[in-house]
Amino acid sequence: MMKLTRRDAMIACASVALTCSVGALAQGDKGVLGPAVFDWNALTAVPNPTGSVRQVVRQPTATLNELEMHITTLNPGVASHPPHTHPNEELVIIREGTVETLSGGTWKRVGPGSIIFNASNSPHALHNVGTTPAVYHVINWTSATTPKS
Incomplete structure (x- = not known):
């Protein structure tokens, strides 16, 4: 043996x-996302009932459990979704168009260059109130300190 x-x-x-x-x-x-460049021309727009979405990335980084980024094109007169909450925090950067966003319990109208911060578990929503498509970048993340619910 x-x-x-x-x-x-x-x-x-x-x-x-x-x-x-x-x-x-x-x-x-x-695995863990390292240095990266995401070329707009390489991101495929996938149609959906409200417009389209370009998925950029969804993976862990050195300091985050998950980094998720996408770019939404929202048709005129439509909402991305009903007001909702989630435990992760989120940034929305308006690239084109005019939107109204539910933030802190009130609706606020913003345009290109505006930045929306959706806090953890805070009710939020977004509606295209313009006559042209609205395009916005969404960046959200979870970390070790993100609430579980």
Whole structure:
């Protein structure tokens, strides 16, 4: 009978870890986001009932459990969704158009260059009140301190 040495055990553990890592990568696990550039021309607009969305990224970073960014084009006269809340914080940067946003219990009208901060668990919504599509960038994140609900 062969005796299992400490070296044999270490090699076996390293092999299992490497196999698991390769399997995770094969399943699309992107790991921690490093330096990145997201070219507008490379982002595909996917139509939806209210306009379209360009998904930019959704993955962990060195300091965040998840960073999610997308760009929405919202048709005139429509809302992105009914007022709602979520535990993560969120920035919305208006690129084009005129929108009304529910913030702090009141509706506020803003245009290009405006920035909306949606606080954790604060009711918010967004409605395109203009006559042209509204385009806005959404950046939201979760961290170790993000509330669970």
